Each structure stands twice: as C-alpha cells, then as structure tokens.
Amino acid sequence: xxxxxxxxxxxxxxxxxxxxxxxxxxxxxxxxxxxxxxxxxxxxxxxxxxxxxxxxxxxxxxxxxxxxxxxxxxxxxxxxxxxxxxxxxxxxxxxxxxxxxxxxxxxxxxxxxxxxxxxxxxxxxxxxxxxxxxxxxxxxxxxxxxxxxxxxxxxxxxxxxxxxxxxxxxxxxxxxxxxxxxxxxxxxxxxxxxxxxxxxxxxxxxxxxxxxxxxxxxxxxxxxxxxxxxxxxxxxxxxxxxxxxxxxxxxxxxxxxxxxxxxxxxxxxxxxxxxxxxxxxxxxxxxxxxxxxxxxxxxxxxxxxxxxxxxxxxxxxxxxxxxxxxxxxxxxxxxxxxxxxxxxxxxxxxxxxxxxxxxxxxxxxxxxxxxxxxxxxxxxxxxxxxxxxxxxxxxxxxxxxxxxxxxxxxxxxxxxxxxxxxxxxxxxxxxxxxxxxxxxxxx
Numbered sequence: 156x157x158x159x160x161x162x163x164x165x166x167x168x169x170x171x172x173x174x175x176x177x178x179x180x181x182x183x184x185x186x187x188x189x190x191x192x193x194x195x196x197x198x199x200x201x202x203x204x205x206x207x208x209x210x211x212x213x214x215x216x217x218x219x220x221x222x223x224x225x226x227x228x229x230x231x232x233x234x235x236x237x238x239x240x241x242x243x244x245x246x247x248x249x250x251x252x253x254x255x256x257x258x259x260x261x262x263x264x265x266x267x268x269x270x271x272x273x274x275x276x277x278x279x280x281x282x283x284x285x286x287x288x289x290x291x292x293x294x295x296x297x298x299x300x301x302x303x304x305x306x307x308x309x310x311x312x313x314x315x316x317x318x319x320x321x322x323x324x325x326x327x328x329x330x331x332x333x334x335x336x337x338x339x340x341x342x343x344x345x346x347x348x349x350x351x352x353x354x355x356x357x358x359x360x361x362x363x364x365x366x367x368x369x370x371x372x373x374x375x376x377x378x379x380x381x382x383x384x385x386x387x388x389x390x391x392x393x394x395x396x397x398x399x400x401x402x403x404x405x406x407x408x409x410x411x412x413x414x415x416x417x418x419x420x421x422x423x424x425x426x427x428x429x430x431x432x433x434x435x436x437x438x439x440x441x442x443x444x445x446x447x448x449x450x451x452x453x454x455x456x457x458x459x460x461x462x463x464x465x466x467x468x469x470x471x472x473x474x475x476x477x478x479x480x481x482x483x484x485x486x487x488x489x490x491x492x493x494x495x496x497x498x499x500x501x502x503x504x505x506x507x508x509x510x511x512x513x514x515x516x517x518x519x520x521x522x523x524x525x526x527x528x529x530x531x532x533x534x535x536x537x538x539x540x541x542x543x544x545x546x547x548x549x550x551x552x553x554x555x556x557x558x559x560x561x562x563x564x565x566x567x568x569x570x571x572x573x574x575x576x577x578x579x580x581x582x583x584x585x586x587x588x589x590x591x592x593x594x595x596x597x598x
C-alpha cells in the first residue's frame with residue numbers, strides 16, 4: 156500500500172550538479188564508482204540505529220529522470236554547457252545497490268547502503284539518499300527507544316502537527332510503526348501506508364460545550380465504540396468522575412466506555428488518583444492514556460515510578476527526535492574507475508572498497524559481534540547483512556510490506572543485549588574490520 160511521492164532530480168545540492176558537470180567535461184562521468192553510506196555517532200547519544208527508508212530510495216531511483224522543465228530551469232542558471240544539459244536529458248539511474256533490509260539493527264560506522272553506478276549517476280543522488288535514509292532511520296531509532304522504555308505499553312504517534320514538513324509527518328508515522336508503535340493520528344499516512352488510526356478529542360471540544368459532562372455525552376453519542384474522554388481541561392479528578400458518570404450511562408445503553416486521557420500535570424500522582432476513581436466506579440477495565448511531551452525519557456520516568464498508565468500518545472519529541480535531532484549520515488566514495496579510494500581527513504577517515512557486513516551471534520542467537528569485510532568475503536557461521544536490492548536501476552523484487560519490516564525489527568531487537576538498549580548510558584557494540592579489509596586500506 157506504500158505510495159512514494161516522487162522528489163525528482165532537482166532534489167539535490169547545487170554542488171552535486173557542478174561536480175557532475177566537471178566529471179562530464181573530463182570524460183569521467185561513465186566510469187563506475189561505488190559510494191558507501193554509513194552513520195557516525197558524535198556525542199554517543201545512540202548505542203544502535205534502525206535501518207529505514209530503503210523503500211523510498213528504490214522507488215525514486217527506479218523513476219529517476221530529468222524532465223524538460225528541469226533542464227530548462229538549469230539552463231536558465233547559466234552555469235552548465237549545452238552538451239552537459241543534453242546529457243542530463245537522457246539520464247536515468249542504471250546502478251546497483253546493496254543495502255541493509257529495513258528494520259535491521261545496525262551500529263556506528265557500519266555500511267547501511269552501497270551504491271555502484273556511473274560516477275555522475277551515483278554523485279547526483281547523494282543528497283536524496285542521505286535525506287531519505289537519514290530521516291527514516293533517525294525516527295525509527297528514536298521510536299524503538301520509546302518502545303523499550305514503555306515495557307509493553309502501547310504507543311501512538313501524535314507528532315504530525317509539529318513535524319518539520321508535510322512528508323516528514325508521514326515518514327514519522329511510517330517509521331514509528333516500523334519500530335513498534337500501535338497507531339498514528341495522521342490520516343494521510345494511514346491511507347498512504349495502511350496504518351491503524353486513532354484519536355479522540357482536543358480541549359477545544361470540551362470548551363465548545365457549556366459543561367464538561369455535556370461534551371463527554373456528545374462525544375459518546377457520536378462515537379459509542381471509541382469513547383475515550385480527555386479529562387484535564389478544568390479539574391482532572393472531577394473530569395474522571397464525569398467520565399465515570401457518562402460511562403455508566405453508556406453501560407445502560409449496552410455500550411462500552413473505553414477510558415480517559417491525561418494531557419497535563421503530575422502524571423504519576425494523577426494517574427493513581429484517576430485509577431482509584433475509575434475502579435471505585437466499577438470501571439476496572441477502562442484504560443488510562445497519557446500524552447504531553449513524552450519520549451523515551453518521560454515514559455521511562457513514569458513507568459519506573461509505577462504510574463498505572465496503559466498507553467502513551469507520543470508527539471513532538473519523537474517527531475523531531477528532540478534529544479538527537481539529526482543523524483550524522485554520510486556518503487563517501489570508496490571505489491572509482493577500478494581503484495579503491497579512501498578519505499584520510501582527521502576524525503573522518505573512511506574505509507576503501509566495496510564491503511559486506513557480517514553478524515555473528517552466540518549460542519542463544521543473541522548478537523555477539525559485527526565484522527566489516529570486503530564484499531566478496533565469506534565468514535563461517537555469520538549472517539551477511541548487506542543484500543543486493545537493485546541491479547541495473549531496477550529493484551530485484553517488490554519491497555516487503557511494512558508488517559514484515561516491523562517483524563524483522565522486533566526479531567532483531569529481541570536478541571539485542573539489554574546494555575545496548577539502555578537509553579541513559581552509552582555502550583559500544585563490538586564491530587571489527589576483517590584482516591583482508593584492513594590490508595586493503597594499507598594498499
């Protein structure tokens with residue numbers, strides 16, 4: 156059901172085009188080149204990452220082309236020769252891609268994707284690839300930390316109104332779901348990706364009626380199968396009592412009162428008090444939902460404090476990954492024209508050559524160690540994580556459904572040691588370089 160929204164080749168930085176023009180002028184543009192995508196980890200704010208965004212990369216590159224309007228715009232910049240613009244007018248993407256499947260857990264400095272194509276093609280797509288994989292993996296990683304902190308409680312994406320742009324809101328909904336969120340409030344993303352939708356009411360709905368209890372009655376009448384009442388507009392405990400009153404009225408009509416939502420105040424103390432009121436009124440099965448400023452840290456605090464909260468609406472801080480709002484994701488040339496190349500800048504050294512990533516597990520199937528190796532190496536007892544996903548500009552097979560990507564994440568996360576899931580303390584997962592790849596770097 157996923158529907159990619161075509162970005163087009165002008166979704167790029169100008170220097171990608173000026174470099175491409177230079178390659179074309181000096182007849183380098185058709186030489187095969189390989190670029191490697193990986194994530195650095197400055198500040199050590201993440202112990203692991205979750206791969207996401209591959210579906211959009213493949214969908215975009217399969218359709219990659221410059222339209223006549225694109226070429227006319229570039230011609231108007233007076234930067235490029237007519238022969239280069241004519242060449243762009245015939246250009247598609249004809250390359251090969253190896254990548255980690257979406258939902259795969261990976262670690263800093265490991266190859267997330269490697270792209271081999273004629274040099275101009277591989278260069279022009281850099282900005283799009285980094286933007287797409289970076290946002291998707293950023294959000295999936297943040298969401299996975301929230302899932303861990305919630306300890307089995309349901310999480311719902313409420314981030315849309317504060318995500319940074321239209322497509323960002325959809326990507327947050329998709330990739331929080333990939334990492335385990337139960338539903339989203341984003342209706343367009345629900346349609347686009349086939350996601351479960353959820354939502355109740357805002358404070359404006361309560362304020363629009365003369366009294367709170369009238370607002371609850373109106374909502375229950377309109378949505379008798381989805382009656383969750385927002386109870387903190389005026390007085391939270393009185394709101395809980397009003398919700399219970401309307402709940403009894405619903406019972407008399409053969410309907411079910413689902414629960415209440417807290418959106419402000421001391422969540423630990425209020426959730427205990429509300430639970431007491433609901434239980435005393437005979438609604439022990441009614442759920443308490445909580446929202447307002449939650450991410451993994453806030454969820455962890457209230458869960459550790461024993462708050463009787465059944466589910467969380469998670470918004471702004473996850474939608475923008477507030478504690479770590481970007482991935483230091485990079486795209487580096489590692490092979491060009493038949494020679495392996497690397498960068499030696501201080502603090503930014505890269506690994507030359509086409510690569511494979513191996514994962515070794517212990518006797519219980521738990522992650523033990525990763526090895527970055529040469530593409531054509533084999534390693535007994537290890538899983539090859541980079542897989543071919545595109546050849547000659549065409550995907551090898553239909554992209555798996557989102558449910559399958561979610562299962563891959565869940566299976567991997569289940570066998571990741573708890574120390575790497577810790578949201579407060581940094582733990583470096585063991586990643587080594589194979590002897591053969593080390594020797595290649597010396598050459």
